[in-house]
Amino acid sequence: MHNCRAGSDAWVLSLGYRPISLFRERTKACAWRTRSLSLSRRVAELQRGTRRSRVANRQSLHWLSSAADLHVHLVGFGLAGAALAFFLCQRARKDQHVTLSVVDVARAGCAGGATQAAAGILHPFTPRARKIWLGDEGLACAKEILRAVVEPEAPPIARRSGLIRLASTEREAADYAAAATDLYSGELFWDRNRDQLFIPDAWVVDAPAYVQAIRRYLERYHAEKIMMWEARQVHSLDDEWRRVQMHLGARGAHESFMVVAAGASSKLLIPTLPLTWCGGHNLVYRRQDWIWPVAELAMTSISADAIPDANMSDIPVIGGGSYLVPLPDRLRLIGGATKEYGLTQAELLEAQSRSSAQQMDRARAALELPLDALFARYANAARWASTRESSGPTPSRLPGPVEALYGIRALPPRNALGAVPLVGEVPQEALSLLTNASISERVRVLYFTGLGSRGLIHHGIIGRLAAEAVLRGDSLVSLASVASPSVLASVRRDAAEAVAAS
Numbered sequence: 001m002h003n004c005r006a007g008s009d010a011w012v013l014s015l016g017y018r019p020i021s022l023f024r025e026r027t028k029a030c031a032w033r034t035r036s037l038s039l040s041r042r043v044a045e046l047q048r049g050t051r052r053s054r055v056a057n058r059q060s061l062h063w064l065s066s067a068a069d070l071h072v073h074l075v076g077f078g079l080a081g082a083a084l085a086f087f088l089c090q091r092a093r094k095d096q097h098v099t100l101s102v103v104d105v106a107r108a109g110c111a112g113g114a115t116q117a118a119a120g121i122l123h124p125f126t127p128r129a130r131k132i133w134l135g136d137e138g139l140a141c142a143k144e145i146l147r148a149v150v151e152p153e154a155p156p157i158a159r160r161s162g163l164i165r166l167a168s169t170e171r172e173a174a175d176y177a178a179a180a181t182d183l184y185s186g187e188l189f190w191d192r193n194r195d196q197l198f199i200p201d202a203w204v205v206d207a208p209a210y211v212q213a214i215r216r217y218l219e220r221y222h223a224e225k226i227m228m229w230e231a232r233q234v235h236s237l238d239d240e241w242r243r244v245q246m247h248l249g250a251r252g253a254h255e256s257f258m259v260v261a262a263g264a265s266s267k268l269l270i271p272t273l274p275l276t277w278c279g280g281h282n283l284v285y286r287r288q289d290w291i292w293p294v295a296e297l298a299m300t301s302i303s304a305d306a307i308p309d310a311n312m313s314d315i316p317v318i319g320g321g322s323y324l325v326p327l328p329d330r331l332r333l334i335g336g337a338t339k340e341y342g343l344t345q346a347e348l349l350e351a352q353s354r355s356s357a358q359q360m361d362r363a364r365a366a367l368e369l370p371l372d373a374l375f376a377r378y379a380n381a382a383r384w385a386s387t388r389e390s391s392g393p394t395p396s397r398l399p400g401p402v403e404a405l406y407g408i409r410a411l412p413p414r415n416a417l418g419a420v421p422l423v424g425e426v427p428q429e430a431l432s433l434l435t436n437a438s439i440s441e442r443v444r445v446l447y448f449t450g451l452g453s454r455g456l457i458h459h460g461i462i463g464r465l466a467a468e469a470v471l472r473g474d475s476l477v478s479l480a481s482v483a484s485p486s487v488l489a490s491v492r493r494d495a496a497e498a499v500a501a502s
């Protein structure tokens with residue numbers, strides 16, 4: 001079997017490979033069951049299909065007739081894995097035959113880890129109102145993905161909500177005032193009377209629903225590229241690569257990559273990654289249990305088209321290290337978040353094994369006081385705005401939460417650019433140390449993680465740059481290669497053109 005030529009049908013059939021587009025419903029039950037089918041039986045089976053499966057059949061026959069130029073096996077389909085997969089499929093040249101396989105431990109086969117716990121805030125500014133490194137490009141890429149994957153009939157997964165930051169200290173007030181007047185006038189608006197900064201082009205994204213929408217998009221529009229999708233835990237790189245070889249015959253591809261995009265768990269698979277762990281809770285409330293203040297802004301300085309929602313309703317608020325975020329479905333509202341810095345491996349495993357009741361107790365104990373204070377301040381600022389009187393803070397009582405979310409952020413080291421995600425390649429020499437030398441020299445192992453607390457702003461742009469490096473055939477993928485000054489210049493040109501076109 002190992003001697004089969006790349007491009008021959010024989011190795012595919014002898015492994016009994018069954019593409020996901022044809023047999024997705026049964027993937028869970030039989031994903032790893034190998035079967036031998038004769039070509040004639042297989043073709044006959046394919047020809048018997050319904051109309052829907054006939055489309056898939058064509059894709060399957062296409063696969064049977066050619067080996068991939070490039071196969072990418074993704075470990076983890078959170079924000080990072082989803083963005084990488086999206087841009088691999090989108091940016092592959094017409095003559096480039098790219099295939100993908102995905103494994104993710106989450107029950108849905110995607111959107112676990114920190115992604116399922118995220119509040120969903122997306123905008124390009126730091127807490128001090130400076131631009132995040134690649135913040136504008138990150139926002140443009142996230143919008144590009146959203147434009148492609150949003151399904152008009154489905155519940156909304158994203159909303160341009162705007163965002164209010166309440167200054168809590170003199171220094172914050174000075175930073176916000178300077179940013180709005182000197183640095184980013186037209187993008188930020190400072191209201192000195194209410195101590196609030198308004199960011200009109202801020203979004204709330206339902207992160208898990210968004211990742212699921214990316215998966216559906218890939219399955220619908222790039223089905224011929226998707227070889228396998230499995231809900232399973234990966235324990236080691238060797239083990240995983242053996243499985244991939246055995247069951248997908250990825251050695252038939254001209255070039256094979258395994259990409260570790262497993263968030264915090266990436267460090268368990270590649271212990272040399274310079275990540276630290278930061279656990280965090282969010283509380284989920286029913287939106288209907290809140291009387292959400294209608295924000296009033298210093299409207300005179302804000303142009304009408306900068307205002308996201310004519311009613312100025314459901315604008316999320318951040319202040320004093322906490323946030324309250326109405327979700328795009330208008331049914332839920334998220335309050336958070338806790339930050340447990342410097343978790344050890346034992347603490348990480350303990351945290352992941354807590355019951356939901358335990359997570360709820362911890363989240364309420366840590367979050368209810370600060371959220372109560374934030375809401376009172378926000379409501380008071382709104383009331384001040386409508387009555388023009390500044391009395392004491394509005395007393396508030398938070399409703400009971402319905403769920404506590406918990407996730408672990410994978411923090412990269414900070415450098416002069418801030419928190420820059422980790423993207424790169426494990427060199428072959430290091431691979432042999434990591435994997436007992438059993439991993440084939442023909443597979444290249446990449447990682448894409450370290451999205452920290454800013455997965456939404458960085459997943460799209462870094463995922464796009466990494467995908468383009470893979471498609472270009474960079475000999476060693478590194479942050480320096482994917483984000484070189486010339487690459488960034490062209491990305492910036494693209495982003496500017498997209499803004500101009502919209």
Ligand SMILES: Cc1cc2nc3c(=O)[nH]c(=O)nc-3n(C[C@H](O)[C@H](O)[C@H](O)COP(=O)(O)OP(=O)(O)OC[C@H]3O[C@@H](n4cnc5c(N)ncnc54)[C@H](O)[C@@H]3O)c2cc1C
Binds near residue numbers: 110114120
């Ligand atoms: C409480 C909280 C609130 C946050 N709020 C925001 C926010 O408002 N805005 C923002 O931009 N960011 C926010 N973040 C950060 C954001 O969630 C992360 O940056 C982002 O989700 C990281 O994406 P990822 O794909 O790198 O990792 P993850 O989201 O952790 O995804 C990793 C994927 O790999 C899978 N996986 C893990 N281990 C294995 C394994 N061994 N085998 C197979 N599969 C595996 C997981 O199931 C998961 O689907 C928040 C994070 C937390 C914890």
